Amino acid sequence: MPRYNPATIEPKWQAFWDEHQTFASPRLPEGEKMYVLDMFPYPSGDGLHVGHPEGYTATDIVCRAARMQGKSVVHPMGFDAFGLPAEEHAIKTGEHPRVQTEQNIATFRRQLKMLGFSFDWSRELATTDVEYFHWTQWIFLKLYDTWFDDDQQKGRPINELPIPKEVSADGKDAIREYQDDHRLAYQSEAPVNWCPALGTVLANEEVIHGKSERGNHPVERRALRQWMLRITAYASRLEDDLESLDWPEGVKALQRNWIGRSTGAEVDFFLATDDTSNDNWRDSRAKIGFPRKPGDQVLRVYTTRPDTLFGATYMVIAPEHPLVEQLTTSENAEAVKTYCDLAAAKSDLDRTELAKEKTGVFTGSFATNPVNGERIPIWIADYVLVSYGTGAIMAVPAHDERDFEFAKQFNIPIQPVVAPGDSTSEEERSAILAGEQVFAGHGTAINSGDFNGLATADFKEKITAWLTDQGLGRQAINYKLRDWLFSRQRFWGEPFPILHELDDAGEKTGRVQAVDIADLPVDLPHLDDFKPHGRPEPPLDKAPDEWLYPVIDGVRYKRETNTMPQWAGSCWYYLRFLDPTNTEALVDPEIEKAWMPIDLYVGGAEHAVLHLLYARFWHKVLFDRGVISTPEPFQKLVNQGMILGSNNEKMSKSRGNVVNPDEVVKEYGADSLRLYEMFMGPLEQTKPWNMEGVNGVYGFLNRVWRMILDENSEPIALNPTISDALPTEEQNRILHKTIKAVTGDIAKLSFNTAIARMMEFTNFYTKQESRPRDAMQQFVLLLSPFAPHMAEELWQAMGYEKSLAKEAWPAYDEAMLVESEIEIPVQFKGKVRTKIKIPAEANKNQIEALALADARVKELLAGKEILKTIVVPGRLVNFVVKG
RNA sequence: GCCGGAGUGGCGGAAUUGGCAGACGCGCUGGAUUCAAAAUCCAGUGGGCUUCGGCCCGUGGGGGUUCAAGUCCCCCCUCCGGUACCA
Incomplete structure (x- = not known):
């Protein structure tokens, strides 16, 4: 077998997994279910950043280990693909934003596959897919059709809204207005943050210190007709239900603070x-x-x-x-x-x-x-x-x-x-x-x-x-929380499924009509160019008449020309992943009930408030309206920390400290990139990149390779030290200690220490003249969630034909961990002075006797009076002495 | 200001939740191998002192509790993230 060469083995196994659909999950879980989700990326033109694979590797390790532990795992990936950059590109080039969006998605998909993540690619979706935003529009109509009953603290159908007598006495229009005033989706003339440079209004949350969050442009206040979502109605539940969630306390505090009760x-x-x-x-x-x-x-x-x-x-x-x-x-x-x-x-x-x-x-x-x-x-x-x-x-x-x-x-x-x-x-x-x-x-x-x-x-x-x-x-x-400004004056977003009634003169009557569910989706029209006109009217006002002015039952309407904000698509994608091709419903209730809620959700802390609050709000409305079965979507949340450049500064093109994953993979392979990202430090911590560190884990993988394979033999051959000989007691102990530690560390998402334990294993076993085959195999299984390509290759070299992806996770035997003799420190007044060897199971009296019998201890005790002796079995002896 | 989080070797970071501080890795030093280098392997590596037996000091700073503190309590400093007239 030749030397370790990730460039050949990684594409080989990626193709194998693809071909065998190794990570496709069943429609319904078989056995214990686990829904593990990464916050899906915005597919920018720059491609993947080394920050992305951090969270993705963490969830991948969890999923791969869980599958081996017999769990039914769903682990999908998709793209949050609406957004300003694609539209700005379209404005410059005249090319439809969909073209660039799809190119960017292709790049992201290639890079994600290159890193060997075990996503179920058959579930891939993008928020820009017409069949996806079909259901985003459907949810908007649900919001439009819902009012919030304060007494029941629950969203209910608008036709159940009690109409006061004095309102119904004023006739149909009064009733309609009253209803419109209570919908969760409503129009408002309130002053908004108009940003001339971006040609759009912004949500309060997108304005930082009076400037736009994106681009840092000045923002002024202007009264405009906007769509609002009545998130404030849910303020109380959004706050109360935080308690039930396994989220970082800091994120809960941020949300509480934002809600501001x-x-x-x-x-x-x-x-x-x-x-x-x-x-x-x-x-x-x-x-x-x-x-x-x-x-x-x-x-x-x-x-x-x-x-x-x-x-x-x-x-x-x-x-x-x-x-x-x-x-x-x-x-x-x-x-x-x-x-x-x-x-x-x-x-x-x-x-x-x-x-x-x-x-x-x-x-x-x-x-x-x-x-x-x-x-x-x-x-x-x-x-x-x-x-x-x-x-x-x-x-x-x-x-x-x-x-x-x-x-x-x-x-x-x-x-x-x-x-x-x-x-x-x-x-x-x-x-x-x-x-x-x-x-x-x-x-x-x-x-x-x-x-x-x-x-x-x-x-x-x-x-x-x-x-x-x-x-x-x-x-x-x-509450400090304000209603959510939900419309944008942009082209590249979901059109609202809303029609404004026109009178004979072509003026809006003020009456608004929801597009019939059967007529969804409302697709974006063709435009000759995408330039904003610098006025608050959206680009869709330039749409061709046949799109803009539908006639239904003899009444002429103008379509709503605002589009939805980027948050819309990310508010519910986790539901669609469960049933991505359903044409009858956004998700089959049976499937939703079986897989939800999400057991682990990993993403950046920058979404601590907005995305997570908006998604929880939509989720609660869908829950109230009986579309789904859980009151909260994300049971456990973890924020991965930011990865800084090697100069300890935020990575950015202008600082010239950006690390490109493609280059790291080219030089060291995906397994090294994955391993390094996990070895850098705790998942949730901000930490600087260090290329020497990648080289370090690459060295580790090479040692693993040589521990198991004979590097000098051209045909596949195991290292000659590997045999079927019985393991020694020490060999067994190291193996079982490693299994226990790695298993526990994965459960705690403490990947850096898990890798350290595997390094210790390797340091020990490479010194062994005889390496039991079984220990090597168990080790390969432990390594496989972290460095899956190498692990598959080694597994195959050990004579297995099938992928190890569904092999049983190694089990440890507590009995194998005990050492017969251990060394413990002997302290004098709390300071370590010497060490003694004792039988592991020795009790207090025995330990004290052994300590007092030790020659060095005797020497140290000479001429001193023992005031007190503290013995912690298995840990230490401490003499409190005088003189 | 307020709310979160964090300060441990030259660097990234470990430490049964009170019990041997510095696991593991990087870097560095010395050695082996090599014509040489890379790679690899072996040894060492917190600081100071040392009569080479050891001793002293060390987890942002200052106090305290304890036989024992990175870990618990009080006060202070610094850095990062969020928020900022929300009555």
């Missing part, structure tokens, strides 16, 4: 300020209770600190608040208009990052504090966001950092109502009580009427109950 109270402040009407209002409220909608007689605020109500010295509404006009008195009108116009023109960057100083303007109006009847001024300031809570706050400068700053700026009184606890210094305490320092912590109520002396938590509870009782407020929960 807070509990507090809504409180109404009466707007008219004469005493009589205020009293009347309070009386009526005590009778009718707290109304659902505030109306224009009151200013409704949300606060997490209702216990500070007595300290509210002014109020603030957002510049976009609906009551701005009503509350502005004529002498303040000009200043208010100037301020609001300025705020509207400000980008998010100006409003947050740069705005260290608080700004605002007085409306001229006052409101009455419901707890003490005090009249307090109403201001407008852009530090209050219209999109959170009620868009209005009660300001308590003594106990809120932001309000404190504002009050200082505009000379508004500061009234302390919470005294800090004992841990606060006397100086600080008096500063707080004098209103010179802000205190946002919990403490004891002061200046709060009957509530004085209450602890913050008690006060919150009592005042909320009181407010509820008086009809002045109620407990409320708010």
Whole structure:
């Protein structure tokens, strides 16, 4: 047999696996099921990056080992292929984005196969496949057809939405509007992040510090008609269900943080300020209770600190608040208009990052504090966001950092109502009580009427109950999470299966019609060119009339010309993998039930919030609507760490530190690349690439090769040291130790230590003059998930005709692990001074006796008094001595 | 600021969850082999001191608990990721 040559054996085995469909999984699991998924890649023009194979190798090892352990494994791969780069290429060249997308997919597929991953390629899909986005559109229609029942906390069909009498009294259009207002997919005119450079609007999540996440272009706010998904309806369940998931705590924390649940109270402040009407209002409220909608007689605020109500010295509404006009008195009108116009023109960057100083303007109006009847001024300031809570706050400068700053700026009184606890210094305490320092912590109520002396938590509870009782407020929960802006002004995305009804003049009537399920998919039309026009109207507005203006039952419609964001396709691909060719349903319920949920999901931490939250949201809607059987898709999640360049910096073309997997494979082979990626360090850790390290594992594979094969013999021949002789006790112990360690390490995804154990095995056995055949075979099986090509080659050389992919995983015998004699340290006052040999099973007394009998120990003990002796059987002896 | 994660040799990293710090690999040093080199093999490799027996110091820094601390507790520093007026 010649020397180890990955360039010949790797393609050989890849072809073998392909030809024999070695890794095709059955329709339904046979025995214990395991669904292992990698986050599918976006097929960029640059091809695979060394970061990709890290997670893919990890899951591949898990899958290969699981198959050998008798599990039924499904392990698919596909492509998240919609996206801006392909469209930008199309804009430049005029070539359809599908052409480039398919070329890129071909490159990715070739590279993935080159690395020997055990994917079931018969399940491959791309989000851009028309038959795939057929079902993406189908799910959109499900969202469109669903409303969220708050009482049941569940998505239900829109035709089950109860219609209030006053709505149905107004006729069909009113009912339709009411329904549209409750759908999970709805249209909105709200201001959005319009990015002129990209020619599209962006989701809040795609804007980082006022710039586009992609390309870092400036983003401005503009009102546009957009499709939104009501993810906020699921906020509570999305948060609660995190608990049931085996995910890194950090990722759960990120999602919780993003959802941002807070509990507090809504409180109404009466707007008219004469005493009589205020009293009347309070009386009526005590009778009718707290109304659902505030109306224009009151200013409704949300606060997490209702216990500070007595300290509210002014109020603030957002510049976009609906009551701005009503509350502005004529002498303040000009200043208010100037301020609001300025705020509207400000980008998010100006409003947050740069705005260290608080700004605002007085409306001229006052409101009455419901707890003490005090009249307090109403201001407008852009530090209050219209999109959170009620868009209005009660300001308590003594106990809120932001309000404190504002009050200082505009000379508004500061009234302390919470005294800090004992841990606060006397100086600080008096500063707080004098209103010179802000205190946002919990403490004891002061200046709060009957509530004085209450602890913050008690006060919150009592005042909320009181407010509820008086009809002045109620407990409320708010989320930072916003509804998901779901439309993009792009060509290369899924078309919405939505039609806008047109009147005789060709204008939109405002009525919207879902495309009939039977007419799905709505394919993308042919375009002569793909250039955006720099206006917010999407490129699909340039589509030919026969696509753009369908006529159904004599009514003329215009198709929706927005397309879906890239997230759409990745929200549900894991379901389609289970049943990729089904033409009747997105997935056969029997199949879905058998394979879901995903037992292991591996991907980059950059998807910790968005992809994982969006997918969970869709999953829950599909679950509520009975399409699927599990409430959560991804039971266990692992984030692989980033791989840095050898200079410890992020890999990038501009830094010139990018490592190309093709070149690594060419020089060392796929097995070495795989092994190195796993040997670098823990899967979840960020770690730098080091080409010497690849050379190191390549050396290891060469040693394995020579341990088993005779490198000098041209026909296949085992190394002459290999024989059927019985293994020695030590040989057996090493083998079984290795089996145990590698098996356990794979289960813990601790691949670096598993490889270290195999190296130790090899270091030991290459020194053995006689190598038992059985030990070598077991070792090859252990190695096979990591370096599958070499393992298959060695397996074949050992005389087997079939692939080892389904061979039984080696078992270890605990009895083989025990050593008869072990060496343990003898410590003096916790410091190792010498070592003694003891029988492995020796008990405390025996060990102590053996230690005391040892010559060196005697020497060390001379002239000293033993105060205490600690013996840990099998581990150590420690003498606490004096003198 | 807040929320996560991490600081161990020249480098990547190990360490039954309190029990011999530095497994394994890279690199480096010396040796064997070679005309020479590569490759391979053998030996060594945390720092300091040493009378060559050993001794002292060492897991970001400072305290503490313990017979025993990389591991547990308190305080602090640095780096990475996320987030940023969410009332």
